[in-house]
Amino acid sequence: MNRLSFLAPVALIGALLLIWQGACSILHTPEYLLPAPTAIVLALILNAPILALSAWRTLAMALEALVAASVFAAVLALLVSLSRTLDRAIRPLAVALQVTPVVAIAPLVVIWAGVDHPDRAIVALAAIVAFFPIFSGAVRGLTSADLDLERLFDLYGARPWQRLLRLRLPSALPFIVEGAKVASGLAIIGAVVAEFVAGSGGAEGLAWRILEAGNRLRTAEMFAAILTLALMAAVVHLCFQALEKRALAWWRGR
Amino acid sequence: MTDVVAALLAVEVDYPGRGKALGPFDLALVSGEIVALVGPSGCGKSTALRLLAGLEGPTRGTVRRAAGRGETSVVFQSPTLAPWLSATANVALPLELAGVAKAEARARAVEALARVGLGAAVNARPAQLSGGMAMRASLARALVTSPRLLLLDEPFAALDEITRRALADDLLAIWREARPAIVFVTHNVEEAVYMAGRVIVMTPGPGRSAGETRVEAPTPRPSGFRTTALFRDAAEAISDRLAAATRAAA
Structure with a gap:
């Protein structure tokens, strides 16, 4: 059963690749329309150094955005959890920021950050999309401590900072880690979208590789860049998943 | 020995939107005694406990607490x-x-x-x-x-019979060392008789006292206490009172 569940996706992907390869060689499709898998692998190998460099650029910008978003979201969530009025004041803005598609704000941010510094615009936009899951997770966590534990803290006459450090922050940990995991994926999406909108090669991330290859109709290179991007996002996701698992294991004590 | 640790004097508690939860209800707790509050769900037992703990204030009436903040402890139904x-x-x-x-x-x-x-x-x-x-x-x-004051809100409700009996015995042994006043809330009539010197039956919400039964037996209980006539009579009397109170409200 276990071996089957491992083999099934591998077999399916293998079969699809074979059909793809076969169809390309039988139908003689032009390479700019649909390159054969072998051509894509070749493009991957030939462009490996530059793809790796671009992937690193995109990753660095996404992580930078994630750190900025985390700090900002954590501070704001803390304030919101301490005061109802602040919650009311900040909520609508945070929600508005979340529901506005990042593609729509991107041109504005690119103008503000200056066309000379596309990397700043990219980090800012990625941070905007990464902000909400961390913020809402942290707020939910900070306000969802066990009610009876809260009562015990009342009974023991805990000071507000004791309650925050010893009850609410530890209670919030699982929510914060979950928010960070979701945000890590969104930060990469944000970085790619922003680079597309910036439309210049200043940042030289993976999105630029895709754009450039597309403009020159080098479809195999385009596929190679997309594959690299998917692989990078998957690795980031797995890392954060492992981090979440470890954090939760520590938190639950098993 | 007869100093009052905590007292509820004609307290009433209203919850907005849910009406009256408790009262008028009186309870004077003497140092070192064990009192059980028995009643159906939603009879305000837990509310009475929170008043005694000072975690909540009454809508009307007075709460007197001689035991200060650091001298009151609460155990909830879940270990928390x-x-x-x-x-x-x-x-x-x-x-x-x-x-x-x-x-x-x-x-x-x-x-x-x-x-x-x-x-x-x-x-x-x-x-x-x-x-x-x-x-x-x-x-x-x-x-x-x-x-000085230990408040237990259905502490053994989620446990199996053997565990809850063992815990009850341990609690009584601990009580003998330090002699805190104990109020504990329970659904279980036999547990109440086994633990408490006074068992107060409460009516369904709003919770009022439907009378109390004294259990005149040494604490901790002698072995085989559960099979004595005293135990069975007390349990019977309390069960009858509980049934009457529940019937009257229905």
Whole structure:
């Protein structure tokens, strides 16, 4: 059963690749329309150094955005959890920021950050999309401590900072880690979208590789860049998943 | 021996949107006595307990508390332990919040855990404890501050019969050492008779007293107490009173 569940996706992907390869060689499709898998692998190998460099650029910008978003979201969530009025004041803005598609704000941010510094615009936009899951997770966590534990803290006459450090922050940990995991994926999406909108090669991330290859109709290179991007996002996701698992294991004590 | 630790004087509690939950209700608690509150769900037992703890104020009436903040402990129906802390850290928490130095707080916590039979589990996390062990840890946390007033809100309700009997005996043994006044809320008439010197039956919401029964037996109970005529008569009387009170409300 276990071996089957491992083999099934591998077999399916293998079969699809074979059909793809076969169809390309039988139908003689032009390479700019649909390159054969072998051509894509070749493009991957030939462009490996530059793809790796671009992937690193995109990753660095996404992580930078994630750190900025985390700090900002954590501070704001803390304030919101301490005061109802602040919650009311900040909520609508945070929600508005979340529901506005990042593609729509991107041109504005690119103008503000200056066309000379596309990397700043990219980090800012990625941070905007990464902000909400961390913020809402942290707020939910900070306000969802066990009610009876809260009562015990009342009974023991805990000071507000004791309650925050010893009850609410530890209670919030699982929510914060979950928010960070979701945000890590969104930060990469944000970085790619922003680079597309910036439309210049200043940042030289993976999105630029895709754009450039597309403009020159080098479809195999385009596929190679997309594959690299998917692989990078998957690795980031797995890392954060492992981090979440470890954090939760520590938190639950098993 | 007859100083009053806490008293509820004609207290009434209204919850907005849900009407009256409790009262008028009177209860004077003498130092070192054990009182059981028995009643159907939603009769305001837990509300009465929160009033005694000072966690809530009455809508009308007066609450007198001779036991100060640090001298009152509460045990809830669920163990309510922080999952991210070890058993020792959980038990030490009330002391540390009160400003006791960490090393001393931890030492006293280990002592309290040993007293409830958890000497071997001081480093365990709550998730590693069974239901009964977690409840013992919760009891240790309540005892670590040497309270004058110990409030228990259906503490054994979620446990199996053997575990709940063992815990009841342990609780009575602990009571004999420090003699805190104990109020405990329960659904279980036999548990009430086994534990308490006074058993107060409460009516369905709004909770009022439907009368009390004294159990004239030494505490801790002699072995075989559950098979004596005294035990059966008291349990019978309380069950009848409980049935009458529930019927009258229906």
